[in-house]
Every structure is written in C-alpha cells, then in structure tokens.
Amino acid sequence: MARVEARDADALASLYDRHGGRLLGLAQRILGAGGEAEEVLQEVFLFAWRAAATFDPARGNVLTWLMIATRSRSIDRLRARRPASRPEIRSLEEVADPPAAPDDVEAASASREWEGICRAAVSELPEDQRRALELAYFEGLTHQEIADRTKSPLGTVKTRVRLGLMKLRERMRPYSKGGSDGA
Amino acid sequence: MAHSERHEELVAALALGMPLGAERAELEAHLAEGCAVCEALLAELREASAALGAAVPPAAPPPELRGRILASLGPSRGAGRPAAASPTPWRVLAAAAVLLLAVIVLDDARLRRDREELRSQSADLASRLQTTETELAQRVLRARVLESEDVQMMHLGGQGPQPGARAKVFWSPAARRGVLMAANLAPLPPDRQYELWVFLDGKPVNAGVFDPDTEGRALFESKDFPQPAAQNFAVTVEPRGGMPAPTGPIVLVGKPA
Numbered sequence: 001m002a003r004v005e006a007r008d009a010d011a012l013a014s015l016y017d018r019h020g021g022r023l024l025g026l027a028q029r030i031l032g033a034g035g036e037a038e039e040v041l042q043e044v045f046l047f048a049w050r051a052a053a054t055f056d057p058a059r060g061n062v063l064t065w066l067m068i069a070t071r072s073r074s075i076d077r078l079r080a081r082r083p084a085s086r087p088e089i090r091s092l093e094e095v096a097d098p099p100a101a102p103d104d105v106e107a108a109s110a111s112r113e114w115e116g117i118c119r120a121a122v123s124e125l126p127e128d129q130r131r132a133l134e135l136a137y138f139e140g141l142t143h144q145e146i147a148d149r150t151k152s153p154l155g156t157v158k159t160r161v162r163l164g165l166m167k168l169r170e171r172m173r174p175y176s177k178g179g180s181d182g183a
Numbered sequence: 184m185a186h187s188e189r190h191e192e193l194v195a196a197l198a199l200g201m202p203l204g205a206e207r208a209e210l211e212a213h214l215a216e217g218c219a220v221c222e223a224l225l226a227e228l229r230e231a232s233a234a235l236g237a238a239v240p241p242a243a244p245p246p247e248l249r250g251r252i253l254a255s256l257g258p259s260r261g262a263g264r265p266a267a268a269s270p271t272p273w274r275v276l277a278a279a280a281v282l283l284l285a286v287i288v289l290d291d292a293r294l295r296r297d298r299e300e301l302r303s304q305s306a307d308l309a310s311r312l313q314t315t316e317t318e319l320a321q322r323v324l325r326a327r328v329l330e331s332e333d334v335q336m337m338h339l340g341g342q343g344p345q346p347g348a349r350a351k352v353f354w355s356p357a358a359r360r361g362v363l364m365a366a367n368l369a370p371l372p373p374d375r376q377y378e379l380w381v382f383l384d385g386k387p388v389n390a391g392v393f394d395p396d397t398e399g400r401a402l403f404e405s406k407d408f409p410q411p412a413a414q415n416f417a418v419t420v421e422p423r424g425g426m427p428a429p430t431g432p433i434v435l436v437g438k439p440a
Contacts, residue, residue: 013253022237022241028242038244042251042252042255045252045253049256068233070236118237119238136200136201137200137232140201161201165198165232166191166231169228
C-alpha cells in the first residue's frame, strides 16, 4: 500500500514537472497572477492525487483532464469574487471521460507545438465568435452575461457560441485522435 | 424531443462549462433519450473547448511551489520535510470530494445503463413497427389488385442465369395496375436492378424497376401499368434506374418464346 502511494506520489511529481507550468498559466489567465492561481494549482494536484485511482490514463489525455479541473476551480473562485455570483455545479465536467487528444501532447516539445496549433485555431475564428467563447471559457459568463457585456442580443450570443465552437472543432479535427472515440 | 439546433446550443454551452441553470435538466433529458448526435457532439466539442485552454502560454511556477504542493499531498511525500502546517482540513475536504465524486460516478453509471436499456427497447420497437408497416403495405397492395373484378394472373418461370427464380404477376386492366410477386431471385450488384417488362403486341414495354429483399423475394407494384392488354411478361437485369428497352439477360418470363 505504501509502495503504491509512493509510486502515485512520484507519478504526481513528474506530472507536476510536465504540466504544472501550463496549468498555472491557465489559472493565471482566469484569475490573474498571484497567490490564488497557485492555490488552484495546489487544489488540482490534490484532487489528481486523490482521484488518480478513478482515472485511467489509457482512457484519455491527462493534461486535458487536469485542464478541465483547473479551469472549473479557477472559474469557481472568479465567480466567488463577483457579488451576484451563484455556486456552480461542476459534476458533469469532471465526471465526464476526458476527451481524447493526441498522445504526443504528453511530450514537452509536442506540448509546445500543440499550444501553437491551438492558438492558431482560436485566432482564426471570427472576432465576435472568439470573444464569446473566451468570455465563456475564461470568465465563466452565461449567455445572458455575454450578451450584456458585448451589448449583443441573447440569440446572437447563443449562435456565436455554438458556431464558434463548431468551427473550432473543424479546425482541430485534423489533429484529433480517431474523432468520436466510439462514444 | 427530436434533435434540434437548440440542443446543439445547449451541448456547446455544456462542453464549454457554461452555467446552464434549468436548461441543464432539459439537455440531460434529451441525452437520456439517447440522442446519438448530441452525445458524439458533446465529446467532440469538449475536445474543441480544451483548445481554448491549451492556447494559453504556460507560466513559470515559483520554484518553492513544487515543494509546497508535493508536501501537501501527505506525510509519505515528506522526503525529510514536515507536512504542511494543517493538513487535516484539506484531508477532510478531499475525502468529502472523493465521496461526492464516487456518488456522482455511480449515479452517472446508473443513468447510462438506463439509457442503454431504453435505447435497445426503442430500437426493438422501431424494428417491429417497420415489419408491421411493411406487412400492412404488402397486404394493401395485394388487396387492391386481387380484389379487382377483372384480376388476371400469370406464372413466370426462371431461365437463363437464374433457373430457380419464379414469380406471379397479378394485374387488373381496369385498375391499370399490376403486382409482381417473385422468389429465389439472385442478389444483384449495387449498380443493377431487376426490370419488369409487359409485352404488348409482341413488344416489351417498361413497367418499372425493383430490388429483391435479402432473401431473394420481391413484391413490386407497377404503377404505370401499360395498357391495353398484356400478353406476356418478362424480367431482365438492367443498369440501376432501368432502360427503355431490355439489354440484359432475361431471368423470368411468362410464356417462353
């Protein structure tokens, strides 16, 4: 048992060395530089350590899984800062199987390349769609909140989010591992 | 409810981790109905939304953060360093989180199982309904011709490449319709179809094309049955869509020439 635990901890240390910077970057993008982003990183690794038994690395990409956890925790803290915030149930996000992604993302150099591919795909989106997606993803806004922020009709915002994500999917499709994953 | 653009909107929002409120229940009900489109879409859009996070450049963590995080994971990780000052509240929180996660995972598994069961039941019902509808259509078809007062019938025998094929043609000159019932027809390549010919004054007139089922049976109603008086019938193999005059081998014929 102790050996298993020790092995998990070693695995986690190497996980931190590989992905810590990237996850911290995401938390800081959402929360700004400072102690809170680092606290999120700590929570995420604690979560990963506790939940490692329920996670099968063969089933999906660890980085994507950790990124979803980082994003949802950061957004929770961001919402808690806002006066009219309400708690968000994050069950579905975390319970869901992590999406498939190329295995070679695991390698640090490939990770850099992956970042470039993702950045290019995002930057090619039409401006208003990209803005809507970023407000949803990095600021945790609802459709209505995005509509208020961008002074756009609610229906338009819903369409932008849907079309933007569909387009992003098309752009990322060539790099996707086997697509639907048989789901 | 059938799949709609609105569901795609909700799926996109869920994939992005947007708060959904009451609409979440609506989407979950739709997914529980087994909408394969939405399920596949959700997986793909989750992957797409991960690109937003992956596009962010990494930060350089402060060097002491690594030690702090690894130390907070438990005493076995100490490596000479004492555990963080007050690990207990974290432990309790983490244990609660794991319990909650387990409950959610179990619940999710149950929902999935229910969904699978409903899906297979619904597929079964759909297939039974289709069988019933096909049978009914066949009965209506037969009745329309067979119950005509002037119904006539001719046996067709197999020949050429398909000696085992056989068929009957029922037709009603008054109703201007004919029905062909065939059996033991050989399967054809996808670009070929069987074509029925009606002989009027010794000349073949096109009466339509048809495909047999997987067991070589066919029930075909000719809607433009040529008039006035059919003298003979034949079936040939033709390019899909049919030809104006027979070009392929004759596989069924009424009165051999």
